[in-house]
Amino acid sequence: GEDVEQSLFLSVREGDSSVINCTYTDSSSTYLYWYKQEPGAGLQLLTYIFSNMDMKQDQRLTVLLNKKDKHLSLRIADTQTGDSAIYFCAERPSGGYQKVTFGTGTKLQVIP
């Protein structure tokens, strides 16, 4: 079945850029998502990218998609302590928005 993999942990200093990486296996993915989860809360949709795009920028967030390698990344510029959270990558195949597959999440720690 579909699989989405992420590294478990990332630590960066405040003000630096963070890059969170994700790989997926489903070549029919149409939407790829990044969600943020803060302690005790649900997942918050940060951004998404269509599979026919290479890059999407939204303020401090940049999403890069390498469809050939099935690799997705999220870059957070000027990382702040408020960015500390768990970040989930997710993919949705064509024809089935019910079948979203989530990665296991990357915990981002921002050091002041």
Place this chain on the structure above:
Amino acid sequence: NAGVTQTPKFQVLKTGQSMTLQCAQDMNHNSMYWYRQDPGMGLRLIYYSASEGTTDKGEVPNGYNVSRLNKREFSLRLESAAPSQTSVYFCASSPSYGQHFGDGTRLSIL
């Protein structure tokens, strides 16, 4: 602007007890979902409802039932709780892209 509201936020049950988790959304979304989140396993889909009046099994449906009461509400029922069902449960609703999540129900089965 409430979004997706889940009740209760916390619950402790004994093995064999039954319970219904409630979820309501005020965004007029057709699709609603129930997930469970366990350490190191991401989110796993339990059941979903593509529209009012329809429900379908997800990845891990055993031990659960659901009801799509109307467009706003989607409930999850544990008929006979087991310790393996200790988890954080999330409800979500969706327009055509992305999903909006509630804050979760933290459920412990003793």
